[in-house]
Amino acid sequence: xxxxxxxxxxxxxxxxxxxxxxxxxxxxxxxxxxxxxxxxxxxxxxxxxxxxxxxxxxxxxxxxxxxxx
Amino acid sequence: xxxxxxxxxxxxxxxxxxxxxxxxxxxxxxxxxxxxxxxxxxxxxxxxxxxxxxxxxxxxxxxxxxxxxxxxxxxxxxxxxxxxxxxxxxxxxxxxxxxxxxxxxxxxxxxxxxxxxxxxxxxxxxxxxxxxxxxxxxxxxxxxxxxxxxxxxxxxxxxxxxxxxxxxxxxxxxxxxxxxxxxxxxxxxxxxxxxxxxxxxxxxxxxxxxxxxxxxxxxxxxxxxxxxxxxxxxxxxxxxxxxxxxxxxxxxxxxxxxxxxxxxxxxxxxxxxxxxxxxxxxxxxxxxxxxxxxxxxxxxxxxxxxxxxxxxxxxxxxxxxxxxxxxxxxxxxxxxxxxxxxxxxxxxxxxxxxxxxxxxxxxxxxxxxxxxxxxxxxxxxxxxxxxxxxxxxxxxxxxxxxxxxxxxxxxxxxx
Numbered sequence: 001x002x003x004x005x006x007x008x009x010x011x012x013x014x015x016x017x018x019x020x021x022x023x024x025x026x027x028x029x030x031x032x033x034x035x036x037x038x039x040x041x042x043x044x045x046x047x048x049x050x051x052x053x054x055x056x057x058x059x060x061x062x063x064x065x066x067x068x069x
Numbered sequence: 070x071x072x073x074x075x076x077x078x079x080x081x082x083x084x085x086x087x088x089x090x091x092x093x094x095x096x097x098x099x100x101x102x103x104x105x106x107x108x109x110x111x112x113x114x115x116x117x118x119x120x121x122x123x124x125x126x127x128x129x130x131x132x133x134x135x136x137x138x139x140x141x142x143x144x145x146x147x148x149x150x151x152x153x154x155x156x157x158x159x160x161x162x163x164x165x166x167x168x169x170x171x172x173x174x175x176x177x178x179x180x181x182x183x184x185x186x187x188x189x190x191x192x193x194x195x196x197x198x199x200x201x202x203x204x205x206x207x208x209x210x211x212x213x214x215x216x217x218x219x220x221x222x223x224x225x226x227x228x229x230x231x232x233x234x235x236x237x238x239x240x241x242x243x244x245x246x247x248x249x250x251x252x253x254x255x256x257x258x259x260x261x262x263x264x265x266x267x268x269x270x271x272x273x274x275x276x277x278x279x280x281x282x283x284x285x286x287x288x289x290x291x292x293x294x295x296x297x298x299x300x301x302x303x304x305x306x307x308x309x310x311x312x313x314x315x316x317x318x319x320x321x322x323x324x325x326x327x328x329x330x331x332x333x334x335x336x337x338x339x340x341x342x343x344x345x346x347x348x349x350x351x352x353x354x355x356x357x358x359x360x361x362x363x364x365x366x367x368x369x370x371x372x373x374x375x376x377x378x379x380x381x382x383x384x385x386x387x388x389x390x391x392x393x394x395x396x397x398x399x400x401x402x403x404x405x406x407x408x409x410x411x412x413x414x415x416x417x418x419x420x421x422x423x424x425x426x427x428x429x430x431x432x433x434x435x436x437x438x439x440x441x442x443x444x445x446x447x448x449x450x451x452x453x454x455x456x457x458x459x460x461x462x463x464x465x466x467x468x469x470x471x472x473x474x475x476x477x478x479x480x481x482x483x484x
Binding site: 011012013014015017018019026027028029030050053054055056057058 | 173176177179180181182347351408409410411412413415417418419421425426
């Protein structure tokens, strides 16, 4: 599972930072900062999904990796 | 205080009045009916005003700064006097590109990590308010939780941030009543020294000689491109923080307690499972979002099949967006552990509520402290609950009966 974050869409609602602090920090102005690059560790999948499902600006996306051929 | 003669609303699709007491009392039902029958309603009142009710339309307007200006954010018969892009209370009244500059100055003071140190004093203050309520509790066990609890919390927090006396709270509520609740409807003269403008000017003057480390002092020292902010900018921003941070949070705390008073099983659940609180707080914000914003149309545009013209007012009822079944499952049901909750209580787009982290902290702390001390309570008289009129909706009278106050009092100091 890969996570990506669109900084241009973020308006600083801070929902991701509250729900998934292992994945998101906030900068001094309150905009989100993604802490991981690419793969989300398995134990954080549920939190990553929460961050996606509570972002009012749709700034976070998750994509399933292609299963090995 | 009485407003002007008001024509009663006979048709909400073509003649709505968001300042009418019947709208305040039953807004969610009105939005639902409009969403199903006439999702972009219009009224000739206030010089021509639109009321979109679907999440899709409200979101589209909030994200469209090309056709909609924030020059006016409180619908009124009076035209906003300060032109775009600055407006009368930057940054809420500002448009790009000035908006981002004015907002950028304030963001650090309201970011989550800056708000965190305010949590402990807010908790202590909530606890003191509850002490007083329990000490003063009549044998009936009835207390007005809007007047004696909810309204005092944001006043204290905002006064602290601005660096003005919390004892001036009655004056702030008077400003709010005149400027927000009775916007454009109140022609009673106000003595010059009683106006908000006068209050703010006096606070600014006091700091001219001796800089302070509060927000007012910060604004007086702030610069844009090496130039100090104009007096109008500083005054407008102080007015914004004073007005926007108080009745909004007061409303959210009150509405949440109003809901919990009617659902003892949900109170018990929150007491037993405190880890639900972060979800419960967002769900309260979704279901009882207090704030409806507004815009003015700056360029003719079509919305939901209706033609909007330059100069028209448009209300942005974020609470209606939060109840749209196209966007939320079971929107009229309060689900304390709702996991998918992209609510718009703090707005959408570039004007996301500057104080959202502060409001969230205050609501969380106010509910945690209340439930720790007063886990069992009910509405004393559902008919006596009075909802505010205008663009900020919340209970202004909320009599509840504290059940078993003896037990509540003895838990004092347990936390």
